[in-house]
Amino acid sequence: xxxxxxxxxxxxxxxxxxxxxxxxxxxxxxxxxxxxxxxxxxxxxxxxxxxxxxxxxxxxxxxxxxxxxxxxxxxxxxxxxxxxxxxxxxxxxxxxxxxxxxxxxxxxxxxxxxxxxxxxxxxxxxxxxxxxxxxxxxxxxxxxxxxxxxxxxxxxxxxxxxxxxxxxxxxxxxxxxxxxxxxxxxxxx
Amino acid sequence: xxxxxxxxxxxxxxxxxxxxxxxxxxxxxxxxxxxxxxxxxxxxxxxxxxxxxxxxxxxxxxxxxxxxxxxxxxxxxxxxxxxxxxxxxxxxxxxxxxxxxxxxxxxxxxxxxxxxxxxxxxxxxxxxxxxxxxxxxxxxxxxxxxxxxxxxxxxxxxxxxxxxxxxxxxxxxxxxxxxxxxxxxxxxxxxxxxxxxxxxxxxxxxxxxxxxxxxxxxxxxxxxxxxxxxxxxxxxxxxxxxxxxxxxxxxxxxxxxxxxxxxxxxxxxxxxxxxxxxxxxxxxxxxxxxxxxxxxxxxxxxxxxxxxxxxxxxxxxxxxxxxxxxxxxxxxxxxxxxxx
Numbered sequence: 001x002x003x004x005x006x007x008x009x010x011x012x013x014x015x016x017x018x019x020x021x022x023x024x025x026x027x028x029x030x031x032x033x034x035x036x037x038x039x040x041x042x043x044x045x046x047x048x049x050x051x052x053x054x055x056x057x058x059x060x061x062x063x064x065x066x067x068x069x070x071x072x073x074x075x076x077x078x079x080x081x082x083x084x085x086x087x088x089x090x091x092x093x094x095x096x097x098x099x100x101x102x103x104x105x106x107x108x109x110x111x112x113x114x115x116x117x118x119x120x121x122x123x124x125x126x127x128x129x130x131x132x133x134x135x136x137x138x139x140x141x142x143x144x145x146x147x148x149x150x151x152x153x154x155x156x157x158x159x160x161x162x163x164x165x166x167x168x169x170x171x172x173x174x175x176x177x178x179x180x181x182x183x184x185x186x187x188x189x
Numbered sequence: 190x191x192x193x194x195x196x197x198x199x200x201x202x203x204x205x206x207x208x209x210x211x212x213x214x215x216x217x218x219x220x221x222x223x224x225x226x227x228x229x230x231x232x233x234x235x236x237x238x239x240x241x242x243x244x245x246x247x248x249x250x251x252x253x254x255x256x257x258x259x260x261x262x263x264x265x266x267x268x269x270x271x272x273x274x275x276x277x278x279x280x281x282x283x284x285x286x287x288x289x290x291x292x293x294x295x296x297x298x299x300x301x302x303x304x305x306x307x308x309x310x311x312x313x314x315x316x317x318x319x320x321x322x323x324x325x326x327x328x329x330x331x332x333x334x335x336x337x338x339x340x341x342x343x344x345x346x347x348x349x350x351x352x353x354x355x356x357x358x359x360x361x362x363x364x365x366x367x368x369x370x371x372x373x374x375x376x377x378x379x380x381x382x383x384x385x386x387x388x389x390x391x392x393x394x395x396x397x398x399x400x401x402x403x404x405x406x407x408x409x410x411x412x413x414x415x416x417x418x419x420x421x422x423x424x425x426x427x428x429x430x431x432x433x434x435x436x437x438x439x440x441x442x443x444x445x446x447x448x449x450x451x452x453x454x455x456x457x458x459x460x461x462x463x464x465x466x467x468x469x470x471x472x473x474x475x476x477x478x479x480x481x482x483x484x485x486x487x488x489x490x491x492x493x494x495x496x497x498x499x500x501x502x503x504x505x506x507x508x509x510x511x512x513x514x515x516x517x518x519x520x521x522x523x524x525x526x527x528x529x
Contacts, residue, residue: 007306029309033441033451033502034425035397036257037307038385057385057394058306059476 002064006039006056014046014067017054021046021065021118046116047099047123065118072115072125074107082107084115084125093122105160106131106178127178132187133157134173141166154183214523221523224509227342228299231319234341238334240295240321245284247301252276253283254481255425256472259305261314276481277303280502281320282426283487286455289322289498290490297321299505310517311447314526317505324496328438328454331499332415335442335450338503339413343512346412348442353419354434357396361403365420366434370395376403393422408443416441426465427453442503444511452501459491 004013013024022043031037039056046067056062072084072093081094082104093115097104099122103113106127114126138154150166154174162176164183173187214221235242250273252260258279266272278284280302288296299319307314323334336348357365363376373395377384382402388394408414417440421429424437438454456462466483474480509521519525 055383055385
């Protein structure tokens with residue numbers, strides 16, 4: 001297993017702590033002029049998103065995480081699981097809805113996502129920042145009401161609900177920001 | 190002329206090495222000017238106090254032997270037989286002290302130091318330091334002069350004196366001259382500190398952890414603070430005073446939680462110098478670090494006669510950082526190590 005020594009510590013490293021993969025988001029070096037150095041890492045858990053801070057003594061080492069970033073194409077849903085294909089090698093992976101988090105809201109057949117593999121197993125899926133989805137159901141909007149501050153719940157083709165301006169109609173295409181879960185605009189076919 | 194220059198530029202870009210885009214300095218011009226101004230005022234201060242500006246080698250066959258300082262070695266010579274290792278100085282200490290033995294009264298220099306693997310927001314492997322020595326001085330006079338210089342450069346109040354022990358009692362609720370490692374571990378846990386898994390039971394490693402995490406952040410938040418009377422085990426090359434708890438006559442200045450200067454009432458005994466060098470080398474070997482050559486020439490200088498003196502080294506880059514109100518050294522250095 002590859003390891004990183006304190007002298008390799010830097011932002012962006014992917015490391016393994018207690019069997020879980022972390023991304024180093026901040027690396028700090030402190031040392032009294034005459035005295036031992038303390039290396040501090042702030043790390044983000046790549047599975048759960050929690051942040052951990054640890055101190056190390058010079059010369060200590062930690063395990064590197066076998067983490068790979070690839071492109072995963074969403075194929076279909078199978079029960080509680082979602083099936084993706086690695087576009088680089090056509091390998092197929094299943095992720096549970098728990099692993100997916102909110103990402104399921106933006107997935108339709110063929111959506112290309114960023115997929116993180118840890119020891120060859122997918123751990124996270126990140127959809128593109130913007131996706132275009134069809135409105136499957138909503139209450140009809142008042143004709144001519146173009147105000148964007150009046151919103152209504154809209155059910156999208158993925159089954160997820162989102163708040164849209166009242167003028168959005170069934171069957172229309174809308175652009176959604178997957179990071180905030182917010183409606184951006186209508187899209188002409 | 191200008192046309193032909195334009196024509197050659199795109200070609201040069203193609204052969205550029207990776208990272209060539211980062212050719213610009215990281216410091217902005219106001220910080221560069223502020224540095225020049227601080228250096229000029231420091232020189233004025235030393236001239237007013239009748240200090241002689243000196244220069245000593247950056248590359249030397251000897252280097253400070255310290256368990257926690259890693260010098261950069263430079264091998265000179267074409268083949269194995271003529272190869273000789275010289276050391277980029279971690280500070281100009283050894284040669285400046287030889288000048289004291291040779292008759293200097295009061296000397297200063299502004300030079301570069303090099304410390305391997307020291308990289309971080311407040312560390313750069315190559316850095317600028319200001320170092321001075323004055324004969325006749327002990328710790329008290331040494332602290333006084335440091336405070337005067339700092340006050341002049343930074344327009345602060347005089348430095349407040351705080352003993353190492355009182356600082357720990359106040360900010361870490363522990364007596365650094367009595368406590369065992371287990372007591373340090375308790376304090377660390379109680380304060381939610383992340384303790385390195387391999388910290389071990391070296392008392393000085395524990396002291397330094399608490400110093401960094403609990404004590405330093407409080408030091409110099411209003412006026413600068415000079416910490417003094419360090420544990421004897423951290424004497425480096427300072428005289429040790431045989432109090433009930435023996436203390437090193439070593440002092441350090443802190444401002445806004447940042448360590449800026451380190452000073453000693455200088456050790457004068459060549460036998461003690463040899464003993465400490467050997468002890469430092471013993472610790473280095475225990476930590477898997479390489480042996481460093483003993484400081485024979487300083488030893489010889491001390492045998493020839495070394496005057497009572499105090500000496501201080503001050504980190505210039507950090508001084509500029511504080512004067513400019515910046516957070517990272519890169520903001521006050523033209524080209525930090527990753528752009529050097």
